[in-house]
Amino acid sequence: MVTMDEIVSLCKRRGFIFQSSEIYGGLNSCWDYGPLGVEMKNNIKRLWWKANVQLRDDVVGIDSSILMNPKVWEASGHLQNFADPMADCKVCKKRWRTDQLSEYKCPECGGELTEPRMFNLMFKTFMGPVEDESAVVYLRPETAQGIFVNFLNVQQTMRKKLPFGIAQIGKSFRNEITPGNFIFRTREFEQMEIEYFVKPGTDEYWHKHWIEQRINWYYKLGIRKENIRIREHGKDELAHYAKACVDIEYLFPMGWSELEGIANRTDFDLSRHQEHSGQNLTYFDDETKQRYIPYVIEPSAGVDRSLLAFLIDAYENQKIDENDTRVVLHLHPAIAPVKAAIFPLLKKEELINKAKEIYSNLKYRWIVQYDESGSIGRRYRRQDEIGTPFGITVDYQTLEDNTVTIRDRDTMEQVRVHIEEIVPYLEEKIEVKF
Numbered sequence: 001m002v003t004m005d006e007i008v009s010l011c012k013r014r015g016f017i018f019q020s021s022e023i024y025g026g027l028n029s030c031w032d033y034g035p036l037g038v039e040m041k042n043n044i045k046r047l048w049w050k051a052n053v054q055l056r057d058d059v060v061g062i063d064s065s066i067l068m069n070p071k072v073w074e075a076s077g078h079l080q081n082f083a084d085p086m087a088d089c090k091v092c093k094k095r096w097r098t099d100q101l102s103e104y105k106c107p108e109c110g111g112e113l114t115e116p117r118m119f120n121l122m123f124k125t126f127m128g129p130v131e132d133e134s135a136v137v138y139l140r141p142e143t144a145q146g147i148f149v150n151f152l153n154v155q156q157t158m159r160k161k162l163p164f165g166i167a168q169i170g171k172s173f174r175n176e177i178t179p180g181n182f183i184f185r186t187r188e189f190e191q192m193e194i195e196y197f198v199k200p201g202t203d204e205y206w207h208k209h210w211i212e213q214r215i216n217w218y219y220k221l222g223i224r225k226e227n228i229r230i231r232e233h234g235k236d237e238l239a240h241y242a243k244a245c246v247d248i249e250y251l252f253p254m255g256w257s258e259l260e261g262i263a264n265r266t267d268f269d270l271s272r273h274q275e276h277s278g279q280n281l282t283y284f285d286d287e288t289k290q291r292y293i294p295y296v297i298e299p300s301a302g303v304d305r306s307l308l309a310f311l312i313d314a315y316e317n318q319k320i321d322e323n324d325t326r327v328v329l330h331l332h333p334a335i336a337p338v339k340a341a342i343f344p345l346l347k348k349e350e351l352i353n354k355a356k357e358i359y360s361n362l363k364y365r366w367i368v369q370y371d372e373s374g375s376i377g378r379r380y381r382r383q384d385e386i387g388t389p390f391g392i393t394v395d396y397q398t399l400e401d402n403t404v405t406i407r408d409r410d411t412m413e414q415v416r417v418h419i420e421e422i423v424p425y426l427e428e429k430i431e432v433k434f
Contacts, residue, residue: 002315004253007308008182010315010327011037014386016337017183029179029186036386037307039337039367041190044306045169047334048192051217051434052167052299059165059194060158064146066171067137073122075276076145076269078138081240083120086177087113097177121174123187139173144298146170147195148269151281155197162283162294163206165196169303181254183304190303197294199285200267206297207244207264214260214299215248220432222332223313227251228259241268250309259309260301267293310335314387329387330410333430338388339366340426343379345395347372355394358404358419365423366430384409390426 011017016037020030033041053061073079085098091111098104098116106113123139126132140146147166154166169192179185198206211230218228233245245263249256270293274281282291314329333339342359344351352372359370369388371379380391391407398404398419405414406425417425 001251001253002312002317004182006317007253007311007315010385011311016040016311016386029176030188031183031186031304036337040310040331040335041303041307043335043337044303044310045190045192047221047432048217048301049167049169052165052192052194052213055434056165058160058163059167059196060154060160061167062147062150062154063170064143064150064168066140066173067127068140068146068149070137071276072145072149072273073138075272076148077241077272078122078141079120083118084177085116086119087116089113095177100178119175119177121176123173123175141174142172142300143168143170143191143193144195144269144300147193148273148296149277151195151197151270152279155283162285163196163198163202165194167192167194169193181252183308184252184254184257186304191300192303192306193298193300195265195269196297196299197283198297200292200295203243203264203266203295203297207262210297210299211246211248211262214262214301217434218248218259218309220434221310221335222330223250223309227313229256231256239263241265250305250312252309252312259305260299262297262299265296265298267295269296270294326381326384328384328409331387331389332432333389334432336387336389337367338369338383338386339430340390340392341369341371341379341383341388342392343370343376343394344372345376345393350399351394351396354398358392358394358422362422362426366426380407380412389429392422 014036015034018032018034019026020032021027053059086095087098088095089106089109089111092106092109094106094108096107101107104113105111122141125137125139126135127137128135147168170190171188172191173188176185176187179187196206196210215230219225227250229249231247231249238245243264243266245261247258248260250259270281281293283294284291310331314331316328316330317325318328319325340362342355344355356370359368362368376393383391389409393405402419403416404419406417407414
């Protein structure tokens with residue numbers, strides 16, 4: 001299996017992900033997405049939105065503010081409960097989560113630890129010119145609360161009837177004490193979340209529905225079934241508000257770890273916001289003529305973890321023959337940052353002009369690259385390593401009959417295609433049917 005070091009090296013070498021503020025020594029657990037990384041990340045978000053919003057009549061989207069009234073976090077319980085037990089080493093001064101220690105001593109130097117105390121994970125800042133308690137606001141630790149406080153706004157303006165969902169993609173911030181494993185756990189991360197509001201009593205059905213929908217999304221985009229599983233939370237690990245929760249886990253290099261959580265949050269969130277805000281957040285059911293607070297099913301995925309899983313699953317150091325190997329990313333064409341690369345076979349003006357003409361046409365539809373540097377074999381290898389699914393080569397036959405060769409990244413087989421058929425050929429291969 002690929003190691004995390006191999007993935008980190010590939011990401012730096014090929015422009016997927018860089019250490020944040022690298023020229024100043026970096027900032028722990030903060031990462032910048034490079035030219036290829038941002039394209040791949042945007043593709044993942046677009047495909048999630050397409051499957052869960054665009055193609056569903058019962059889900060709409062919002063984009064809520066990162067900064068919210070502090071009363072939101074009081075109502076949600078984050079100010080009181082969103083904390084980890086921490087202890088400091090009296091010798092090396094490092095800080096540790098005590099609930100993750102196998103024995104109560106410093107894992108680094110074996111030194112004695114202080115008594116544990118609760119450490120809130122929310123980032124605190126100030127709004128306005130005066131830095132006092134009245135000006136305190138928080139960077140949101142999750143995107144869900146922005147959905148809950150807009151439940152009535154969305155339900156009424158969109159005239160939605162239960163069951164319906166509200167989706168959001170956005171940044172969240174958690175002051176994690178033990179981040180690590182590259183982009184798996186970071187202090188700044190991006191979430192793809194749905195809050196799906198249902199009638200109490202139908203919640204178990206919809207929980208199963210969303211588990212099936214979400215795991216199939218990963219399958220459709222190429223994650224191998226042997227590398228993914230569903231793990232149900234035991235009663236001792238359920239959040240206090242949850243009736244049930246499952247994790248979709250992926251086999252990362254460090255072992256099975258959470259890729260996405262799908263929780264039955266009951267009516268906890270809307271009930272709390274109704275209590276703390278004094279606003280009526282009940283739903284009037286036209287069929288039963290009753291008012292009630294909806295239950296909520298929450299599929300919550302991380303963009304960064306998804307990207308990491310797709311990279312790991314696609315990575316192969318492939319032996320071609322006794323004398324040749326290649327690094328290749330078998331990314332689904334819909335996720336690949338670059339869809340096709342266009343090459344003139346040789347650095348001859350007539351071939352270059354025709355290749356650039358094809359490149360100019362294709363770049364209106366997809367992210368594509370033009371490359372004339374080095375041997376054609378070396379150019380193929382560069383594109384294999386970044387997951388480009390198709391290589392389009394212009395040769396002297398192109399000048400005679402307007403056909404090109406299209407090379408498949410995975411099989412390395414080549415087919416001859418007329419220039420006018422390139423777009424429909426690629427469209428069929430790139431599109432994913434959810």
